[in-house]
Amino acid sequence: MPFQIIRNDIIKVKADAIVNTANPDVAVGSGVDSAIYKAAGEDRLLRERQKIGKLEPGEVAITPAFDLDAKYIIHASGPWWWGGNQGEAEILRQCYDKSLQLAADNNCKSIAFPLLATGTYGFPKKLGIEIAVDAFTRFLQKYDIEIYLVVFGQESVKISGELGEAVLSYIDDDYVSDTIAEEYQGESFTEDSDASDSACFDEGKSEYDSKRFASDNSSGRCGNTSFSFTDSAARTAGGAFLKATASLDDAIKGIYKESFEKHLQMLINKKGLKNSEVYASANISKQYFSKLLKGQVKPSKGKVLSLAVGLRLNMDETVDFLRLAGYALSPISQTDVVVEYFIEHENYSVIKIDMVLFDYGLDPLSNG
Numbered sequence: 052m053p054f055q056i057i058r059n060d061i062i063k064v065k066a067d068a069i070v071n072t073a074n075p076d077v078a079v080g081s082g083v084d085s086a087i088y089k090a091a092g093e094d095r096l097l098r099e100r101q102k103i104g105k106l107e108p109g110e111v112a113i114t115p116a117f118d119l120d121a122k123y124i125i126h127a128s129g130p131w132w133w134g135g136n137q138g139e140a141e142i143l144r145q146c147y148d149k150s151l152q153l154a155a156d157n158n159c160k161s162i163a164f165p166l167l168a169t170g171t172y173g174f175p176k177k178l179g180i181e182i183a184v185d186a187f188t189r190f191l192q193k194y195d196i197e198i199y200l201v202v203f204g205q206e207s208v209k210i211s212g213e214l215g216e217a218v219l220s221y222i223d224d225d226y227v228s229d230t231i232a233e234e235y236q237g238e239s240f241t242e243d244s245d246a247s248d249s250a251c252f253d254e255g256k257s258e259y260d261s262k263r264f265a266s267d268n269s270s271g272r273c274g275n276t277s278f279s280f281t282d283s284a285a286r287t288a289g290g291a292f293l294k295a296t297a298s299l300d301d302a303i304k305g306i307y308k309e310s311f312e313k314h315l316q317m318l319i320n321k322k323g324l325k326n327s328e329v330y331a332s333a334n335i336s337k338q339y340f341s342k343l344l345k346g347q348v349k350p351s352k353g354k355v356l357s358l359a360v361g362l363r364l365n366m367d368e369t370v371d372f373l374r375l376a377g378y379a380l381s382p383i384s385q386t387d388v389v390v391e392y393f394i395e396h397e398n399y400s401v402i403k404i405d406m407v408l409f410d411y412g413l414d415p416l417s418n419g
């Protein structure tokens with residue numbers, strides 16, 4: 052995957068370049084800035100930083116990484132949040148754009164970022180994420196590079212912020228109950244605890260979470276948390292696939308005579324998209340996407356869902372697209388529910404989806 056979220060200390064990340072939220076003055080700051088200087092070799096790094104001089108907000112510069120497991124440190128001078136009327140958003144965009152371009156200009160194949168300016172600098176996390184995702188997506192349309200978003204410490208667990216809460220609210224208890232009553236007529240579902248595409252959301256975060264994931268007789272287990280598939284995981288993704296009949300299956304088979312790769316190309320043309328727009332939004336590498344179009348690889352369900360997002364398909368189109376590849380949406384897959392939320396809200400970014408999945412302990416979409 053071109054973009055990945057990893058939980059690590061950024062000073063331990065192996066990447067060609069790591070990005071540091073730098074002190075604008077020639078001085079060692081606190082927190083991560085201080086840790087980076089110490090790990091790289093404070094005296095040598097500070098001498099290089101002195102050559103750069105003062106960095107105004109929005110400016111970036113590059114130095115050797117010295118003792119770090121990286122080639123370069125990119126020093127980005129981020130904006131303090133003053134309410135949003137001082138050009139803060141544009142300054143933060145410059146930090147991401149210039150850091151990425153500097154990495155490319157120095158032939159870096161990988162770059163690791165913290166979520167810039169959303170900590171001590173007070174930048175709103177929702178806006179900070181939007182800016183980061185937009186910068187990463189646009190850059191990946193032009194450059195073949197691995198981008199890591201590095202999360203460190205329990206205080207940084209929830210990186211998706213309000214977006215993750217919106218997805219959680221979407222999985223409403225009453226809706227789940229109504230769906231099960233309508234679709235399954237009271238049947239109870241159980242799932243083996245080793246199910247690969249099911250996981251439980253973070254425990255103990257709110258009364259809502261505790262209510263949703265209480266244990267019952269049909270519970271599974273994720274870590275130390277018990278949860279009920281009947282109450283927390285069962286959700287009709289789009290509702291459409293459970294209503295499909297044998298006649299609809301026959302109809303779809305009759306419609307789609309062409310191969311998956313030909314249908315993929317047809318959808319790209321129909322939507323008026325560029326290939327680069329699709330694989331960047333889908334968080335799929337250019338090389339893998341090229342193999343897909345040539346029919347050289349069979350995509351996993353996760354890759355097909357990623358492509359559905361990249362293609363900006365609606366739910367009906369997504370269901371048909373999955374069927375053509377030999378897959379179906381699952382009523383007990385939380386990943387499928389998250390994807391449904393994004394598609395129904397026309398929020399077509401697998402990077403954002405992966406952020407939400409990361410927050411709730413689920414595997415990245417295009418990794419499935």
